[in-house]
Amino acid sequence: MANVLVIDDDRFVLAMVRDILQSAGYAVVTVQTPEEAFNMSVSEISAILCDYNMPGMTGADVLTAMRELQGCNVPFIFLTGHEELDDILPVAIRYGAELLPKPIQPVELIRLLVKQLGTAAA
Template identity: 70%
Template sequence: MPTVLVIDDDLFVLATVGDTLRGAGYTVLTVQSPAEAFHLDLNGVAAILCDYNMPDMNGSDVLVAMRELQECRAPFIFLTGHSDLDDLLPVAIRYGAELLPKPVDPAELTRLLRKQIAA
């Protein structure tokens, strides 16, 4: 099954999303910070799910770094409870990322992920 990377500083979200994805048959890598993600070999990652609001780096910065510096083209999905999307939308549109609101609906998560990996 494809490998999905989940980046979120909230351990509860990592556990919940990880369990949902494993239950859907995915291999899951979870990290609590973008710095941890940048130390991974991203070549085998089929998709990236990333929190938008994190202490050291927001999700938009992570997406730009993944695309521009890491040359990672894996589909990218923002997990966000962020209500003001003015900063997020331009980057999401530019790089073809999707948005999934928190709290994450497990059925919507797996549907969107399957769609993104198939594209």
């Protein structure tokens, strides 16, 4: 079973994403701040879903820190309601991350996660 880390400052979004992923058979760990994610061991994490707009740190900052400082190369998906993609796309392309627009559609979330996990396993 894949373990998915979800980082979002919105408790409602965390609960919704957790419920969607758990109903699809994934184990889910949720945190509300990037700092909480950085303080945990990511060695058992199979994928990360991260809000783009959070207080103090963007999802791009989180992705860069995970890749460069934590050495965590698992699939990464931005959850974003952010309409201007110019600041997201360069880091997403650089690190092979995907974008999932909000409001989150459960089928699209699972499809994208399965795709990312399959790509990582290949």
